[in-house]
Amino acid sequence: xxxxPLFFVEHLPAGDRVLLDGDEGRxxxxxxxxxxxxxxxxxxGLGAVADCRVTAVAEDTVELAVVQRRVLTPPxxxxxxxxxxxxxxxxxxxxxxxxxxxxxxxxxxxxxxxxVRWRDGRDAKAIERWRRTAREAAKQSRRPxxxxxxxxxxxxxxxxxxxGARLLVLHEDADERLVSVPLPDAGPILLVVGPEGGVSxxxxxxxxxxxxxxxxxxxxxxxxxxxxxxxxxxxxxxxxRWG
Numbered sequence: 001x002x003x004x005p006l007f008f009v010e011h012l013p014a015g016d017r018v019l020l021d022g023d024e025g026r027x028x029x030x031x032x033x034x035x036x037x038x039x040x041x042x043x044x045g046l047g048a049v050a051d052c053r054v055t056a057v058a059e060d061t062v063e064l065a066v067v068q069r070r071v072l073t074p075p076x077x078x079x080x081x082x083x084x085x086x087x088x089x090x091x092x093x094x095x096x097x098x099x100x101x102x103x104x105x106x107x108x109x110x111x112x113x114x115x116v117r118w119r120d121g122r123d124a125k126a127i128e129r130w131r132r133t134a135r136e137a138a139k140q141s142r143r144p145x146x147x148x149x150x151x152x153x154x155x156x157x158x159x160x161x162x163x164g165a166r167l168l169v170l171h172e173d174a175d176e177r178l179v180s181v182p183l184p185d186a187g188p189i190l191l192v193v194g195p196e197g198g199v200s201x202x203x204x205x206x207x208x209x210x211x212x213x214x215x216x217x218x219x220x221x222x223x224x225x226x227x228x229x230x231x232x233x234x235x236x237x238x239x240x241r242w243g
Contacts, residue, residue: 004039005032006142012048018064025061043144047072078188081228082109084195085116090225092133097229099137099147102236108152113197159210165190167212172221174214178234181215193228
């Protein structure tokens with residue numbers, strides 16, 4: 001049996017009847033071509049989700065009957081990735097892949113060696129693309145909770161906001177491996193993913209002073225756009241999310 005398709009609404013309405021309209025209604029009716037009697041999921045992206053059945057389909061709208069409502073609690077530990085912006089469309093690829101494999105929050109991190117420099121309002125447009133990508137990837141992968149994409153944080157702000165988190169920095173020369181580094185039973189885990197040029201010595205020192213540990217995935221070196229997804233996959237498996 002296939003997983004029911006997921007559609008997002010701004011707010012999960014009360015009552016046992018829901019009208020899916022707007023972009024999601026058009027997508028459900030025209031693209032997914034849902035039919036009467038078909039099971040679908042609707043969610044607000046924050047954890048509230050409803051199992052529904054299609055009762056009527058029009059050109060741009062779908063009527064649903066609510067079968068069951070539930071609220072998903074946030075996972076613990078939370079998986080947070082501070083991602084240096086990759087070049088071009090690889091930024092959206094990084095967000096898409098990390099969302100699909102279970103990241104809970106993505107923090108754009110303007111690292112020293114990042115080629116991409118956001119100026120003159122371009123950061124706001126880029127962040128909006130990241131958020132839109134996370135939402136679409138969550139929808140495709142049937143994730144009722146959409147990962148948060150925060151505003152960019154420089155290294156001191158990043159360290160301050162996540163003080164007390166288990167801090168892991170991906171680095172190709174690290175001795176410790178991500179598959180064996182100790183993990184907490186609860187609380188946030190912050191994973192730092194540098195740019196193609198790598199995390200600078202100064203940044204490594206700052207993270208180390210904050211209690212961070214440098215770790216590596218394996219013997220090969222991944223691109224910045226794929227390293228985060230690979231690391232989140234390892235952590236998801238280790239934390240039993242894929243058990």
